[in-house]
Amino acid sequence: MQPKEYQKLVQENTPKPAVVKNMVWAFIIGGLICALGQGILQAALQLEDTKNEAAAVTLAAMIFLGTILTGSGVYDEIAELAGAGAAVPITGFANTITAAAMEFKREGFLLGTGARMFIIAGPVIVFGVLAGFFVALLRALILGLF
Numbered sequence: 001m002q003p004k005e006y007q008k009l010v011q012e013n014t015p016k017p018a019v020v021k022n023m024v025w026a027f028i029i030g031g032l033i034c035a036l037g038q039g040i041l042q043a044a045l046q047l048e049d050t051k052n053e054a055a056a057v058t059l060a061a062m063i064f065l066g067t068i069l070t071g072s073g074v075y076d077e078i079a080e081l082a083g084a085g086a087a088v089p090i091t092g093f094a095n096t097i098t099a100a101a102m103e104f105k106r107e108g109f110l111l112g113t114g115a116r117m118f119i120i121a122g123p124v125i126v127f128g129v130l131a132g133f134f135v136a137l138l139r140a141l142i143l144g145l146f
Contacts, residue, residue: 033085037090064094067097
């Protein structure tokens with residue numbers, strides 16, 4: 001069998017993803033995660049003095065929930081159904097970091113768990129900082145602050 005024939009055979013037999021169904025599930029579950037975050041924020045606003053403090057509590061709570069759900073294996077099942085709907089919120093970031101830490105825990109606390117989770121987090125943090133810098137620089141240039 002020639003490579004082109006094989007590729008054609010693979011394309012014919014590869015199942016087609018249910019794009020609309022996947023989009024609906026991503027929207028619903030991602031929306032539920034965000035609604036939960038909004039609920040936590042509203043509760044935190046009642047307890048904290050400023051909106052920034054309430055936002056910090058909300059972020060910590062969502063990261064904690066993502067970590068606990070990942071450790072118990074529940075978040076993986078949610079992500080399987082929701083796809084990007086579970087990956088985009090901060091709980092998805094917590095899931096990624098926790099999963100990396102769990103995967104490499106057998107290599108030790110420092111060189112396994114500690115080092116490997118930052119392989120995932122490092123590029124995200126660097127991208128976030130650089131994107132924030134360039135957006136602020138662009139804003140300053142547009143508003144004529146320089």
